[in-house]
Amino acid sequence: MPDLSAPSISYLGLAPVLIVLGAACIGVLVEAFVPRHLRWNAQVSLALLGTVGALAAVILVAGRNELTAARAVAVDGAALFIEGTIAALGALSILMFAERALDPAKSAFVASAALPVGSSADRKLATAPYSQTEVFPLASFAIGGMMLFAASNNLLVMFVALEVLSLPLYLICGMARRRRLLSQESAVKYFLLGSFASAFFLYGLALIYGYSGTVDLGEIREVAARSGASDALFVTGLALLIVGLLFKAGIAPFHAWTPDVYQGAPTAVTALMASCTKVAAFGAILRLLYVGFGTSEWTWRPLIYTIAIVSMVVGAILGITQTDVKRMLAYSSIAHAGFLLVGVIALGDAATAGRGLSSTLFYLLTYGLTTVGGFAVVTLVRDGDGEATHLSKWAGLASRSPLTAAVMTLFLLGLAGLPLTSGFTGKFAVFRAAIDDGAWPLVVVALLASAIAAFFYLRLVVLMYFSAPAEDGPTVGVPGLPTTIVLAVTAAATVILGLAPGAVLDLAEQAAVLVG
């Protein structure tokens, strides 16, 4: 006779994740049963429906604070804010996936990924009007995994979600239509290093389980508080978990994959990775550190403090030496990950309830939007060989296309954190939270790093406006509707969140609730 009962599941609370994963499953069925000439439109609509539906579901669910599915998933302010951010950024990335006006071959994705590069069949398909539309369900799976990753209150679910978000990304990194070898190389690198990072996470999970006898974050916190958290297993386990998460977030010294993968992957996929993956990884870092290890702050605070400095400095200084726009943006993302960690530090003690959480949430939103916009501009600047990403090609871009240069300048200023852009508001919020928490030396380093990083952002601006255009320079493509929407939304967000961030800051403030 049945003596067990199913765990109660709040389907409403899980709706955002379920909608995206459901869209992904239906997408695979579309791949199976819908003829090729109808697939593209079906897949684009499905993937957009999934992400926008998830965003709507987040708004519908907002305000709930509960744990569901046997305490495995948290439905709280922070989780919903991050799920909403990922859904929005995911929808924008999907729009970039769906762009068909820029590449003469219609799509940025390969027609048949299994064909060896350079074979006659491959060359024949180089201009084929179709492409592997599997990228859409795969991206949906990744986005669903990211949303669950940031919401999981259970290390095991977190690990499975980590894999659900990683596997599709490994795949779609290698599916560029142009420069396929570079793309495949990036996929292999990402896969190998990502597997190592997952293994670290899993090892840490096992050690934490060995220490506490549970994988539930709330219970881990209770066990840690009870026993004084002096156990070697506990510290080693936490360190290994953090290594896995830092890798996914692309934080130095676990950043080595970032430039290569960002450069090799199709730019739409890079936008997805740079925005959504980073948001998801930081969501998981926040939840892990605040919920699971909030009472044992002394174990991770010095570590995060140091890593924040390393990441900011590495990102800012190595960013200067780059000659490729995508690599430069990759190092920019490493530096920004350091700035985000400045916010993570500012948890504050229980009495004062620091602004660390809300400011980090806000920063994630502004950074994600600006980055997606930046990569969207990268897709516009093209020459005969696809995207022209070398910096020298961008010289004098303003004389070719003033609008493109202006939009790119806006994004670069936003990334640099200049006043009146969203980047400034975000940095200001994060730094203020850190100062409130007494971490002013860190903020000093962060300001210096910002100044160094501003150099390479502004260098590109100067290059676009004050250099003579190269003779055989790139052309600026006229974007179709999807990329136009992406550029409009991200540019508007960069300006509005810079000029009038009040409402969104309040929203982040309200959302700064973690249950568990």
Place this chain on the structure above:
Amino acid sequence: MLNPYIPIVGLFALAAAFALFSVAAAPYIGPRRYNKAKVDAYECGIEPVDQPLGGARFPVKYYLTAMLFIIFDIEIIFLYPWAVANDSLGLFGLIEMVLFIGTVFIAYAYVWRRGGLEWD
């Protein structure tokens, strides 16, 4: 006291003895008339050829078969505890399992429709 495993050990011993006996006895009681065809390596009807070391690389489609095998193999692993605990799981366990298998079936549908199971 008779351990319940003793019959199983006996069965194992019997099976091993039979196998050993068959192999050992065959050369003595069977006729031995060899020809070249009999001593040939059997390669499923293919003309046997020496495979030079390093030269033998499998086509990548074998990998697809192996990968698909693993996917459904892992699915089977989840069936094992479900089957063992079916009594205590009852209807909701069945529903959960159907949900899981139904979802993995999507992968099967995809592979089947896109020709992954065809050997051309």
Place this chain on the structure above:
Amino acid sequence: MSHAAVLAADVVSSGEAGAFWVLGPIALAGAIGMVLSRNAIHSALWLVLTMLSLGGFYFVQQAPFLGAVQIIVYTGAIMILFLFVLMLVGRDYSDSIVETLRGQRVAAILLGIGFAGLVGGLIADATSGVESVGLAESNADGGNVAAIARLLFTDYLLAFELTSALLITAAVGAMILAHIEHESGSRPGQKEQSIARIKGPRPQTLTGPGVFARGNSVAAPALLPDGSVAEDSRATGMKMRQPPAIASGSIDDLDDVTVDSGANRDGVPT
């Protein structure tokens, strides 16, 4: 340590000890064979032996689920994949020994040993005082397979269901990377071939090769009752053997065989 040893001596049954002394050397032999084999395929097969023995150990130690997973997934699936990957890369493939980063191997080995030492030491330190609960207690409620089922289908339900997303991704990924889809209509599929055959002049199968007592291969043509070659039995893409003269031929002498260089090694005619 000595306490644990005494405790273990009390618990270990003679059957378990017997299984240990049988499986232990086999597992060890497999491991040594894996390291010493010069041929990568042989190494993989040795490893299968070790893994099977480990599966046996798990069963003996009353962990049937772990044993089943070890044999079904690791030995059955992962090792097969391993073999396939070796075959894909080529059996003789060896690593390039050129270091692109100077000293990275040494650094990797030293850091690896350091990390292993650190984690190993910490775990040894942390677990040294732990009293084991014992099998009887941990398997109390219906054995550990049932216990796994209880956890899997209640507390970890979400993780379990989420695994299906991983499996779908894996299947889609394998198809994307390894399956070349042919332009529809560019070559007949199984269905089209079947239809064409049924509609054609010969719906039945062609005459088989004359392999009986003549060789194992399709290269031996079938003979009609009068000793002439059945033309239908000639395989395409390879040079057929000469049929022996039926009157004088002794069953023992067979002609030398030459294989058409156009024939693929895996038997697929080009």
